[in-house]
Amino acid sequence: xxxxxxxxxxxxxxxxxxxxxxxxxxxxxxxxxxxxxxxxxxxxxxxxxxxxxxxxxxxxxxxxxxxxxxxxxxxxxxxxxxxxxxxxxxxxxxxxxxxxxxxxxxxxxxxxxxxxxxxxxxxxxxxxxxxxxxxxxxxxxxxxxxxxxxxxxxxxxxxxxxxxxxxxxxxxxxxxxxxxxxxxxxxxxxxxxxxxxxxxxxxxxxxxxxxxxxxxxxxxxxxxxxxxxxxxxxxxxxxxxxxxxxxxxxxxxxxxxxxxxxxxxxxxxxxxxxxxxxxxxxxxxxxxxxxxxxxxxxxxxxxxxxxxxxxxxxxxxxxxxxxxxxxxxxxxxxxxxxxxxxxxxxxxxxxxxx
Numbered sequence: 001x002x003x004x005x006x007x008x009x010x011x012x013x014x015x016x017x018x019x020x021x022x023x024x025x026x027x028x029x030x031x032x033x034x035x036x037x038x039x040x041x042x043x044x045x046x047x048x049x050x051x052x053x054x055x056x057x058x059x060x061x062x063x064x065x066x067x068x069x070x071x072x073x074x075x076x077x078x079x080x081x082x083x084x085x086x087x088x089x090x091x092x093x094x095x096x097x098x099x100x101x102x103x104x105x106x107x108x109x110x111x112x113x114x115x116x117x118x119x120x121x122x123x124x125x126x127x128x129x130x131x132x133x134x135x136x137x138x139x140x141x142x143x144x145x146x147x148x149x150x151x152x153x154x155x156x157x158x159x160x161x162x163x164x165x166x167x168x169x170x171x172x173x174x175x176x177x178x179x180x181x182x183x184x185x186x187x188x189x190x191x192x193x194x195x196x197x198x199x200x201x202x203x204x205x206x207x208x209x210x211x212x213x214x215x216x217x218x219x220x221x222x223x224x225x226x227x228x229x230x231x232x233x234x235x236x237x238x239x240x241x242x243x244x245x246x247x248x249x250x251x252x253x254x255x256x257x258x259x260x261x262x263x264x265x266x267x268x269x270x271x272x273x274x275x276x277x278x279x280x281x282x283x284x285x286x287x288x289x290x291x292x293x294x295x296x297x298x299x300x301x302x303x304x305x306x307x308x309x310x311x312x313x314x315x316x317x318x319x320x321x322x323x324x325x326x327x328x329x330x331x332x333x334x335x336x337x338x339x340x341x342x343x344x345x346x347x348x349x350x351x352x353x354x
């Protein structure tokens with residue numbers, strides 16, 4: 001065993017200080033989102049801690065400490081001359097503009113939920129039984145929905161669906177779509193709003209998510225042509241769908257191969273399946289050192305793998321399965337034409353046809 005290299009140690013300690021600073025920011029940034037502090041700076045402009053406290057009706061001493069913490073994080077900006085805090089346009093994209101592609105409130109909520117769920121995941125390490133979706137600590141499904149929403153708002157209609165062969169035209173003319181693993185319904189409702197001639201059915205095995213999804217459909221005036229149904233992917237009885245979509249969920253399923261076989265039976269002749277999955281290389285070693293894969297591997301350890309292990313089969317593909325493994329699963333399900341339709345910094349989009 002070689003001796004400690006102090007230079008290498010210093011670099012590693014510096015990295016850990018940065019990582020821990022980020023970890024320590026999770027609860028304080030979460031407070032900023034929940035109590036409207038970021039929104040107040042964005043909406044009303046620069047403010048001293050006292051002014052920000054007055055705007056939000058919060059305790060000044062707490063707000064002052066919070067503001068200096070966020071300035072130290074680099075999440076807000078401090079003007080030392082007048083002691084006013086503000087958001088730059090770039091900071092606002094992350095902390096205040098809710099339809100921005102990089103709005104990250106959900107990411108902070110998700111990080112907090114993973115910490116809360118650690119005892120259950122530790123048990124799964126010991127007993128191999130996994131952690132059932134919906135049984136984790138807090139409202140994990142709410143955080144997951146919030147985390148994925150900005151990506152869906154900025155990609156589903158604009159780039160993912162257009163990457164499928166002739167799909168926007170079909171949707172505009174009117175087809176029947178199943179959105180499997182729809183969660184609280186963001187993906188389904190975005191498609192329904194963009195393509196009013198088509199009919200959409202969202203499926204998820206988590207009843208509280210479906211309850212929220214139906215409430216969202218009513219609130220957005222889409223309940224006349226959007227339905228949300230509680231069902232496992234392999235138990236869906238309705239048939240003759242022109243398009244099936246799965247957004248960031250195939251890898252969470254206990255039996256993804258069985259799901260693929262069942263999806264094939266749901267499609268009309270000529271129908272297609274769009275699978276959106278986290279971007280990943282086929283060789284896990286090639287994902288090491290990639291900051292996106294770092295996020296996905298940690299989330300997969302705490303959420304995706306335990307969720308799959310708690311279901312039948314429990315294949316646990318994980319959030320970094322890679323295109324080759326996913327293609328293998330799809331082919332086993334009877335899909336012969338599979339291609340990567342498009343990709344972005346966080347996702348790959350596969351199109352599969354029987």
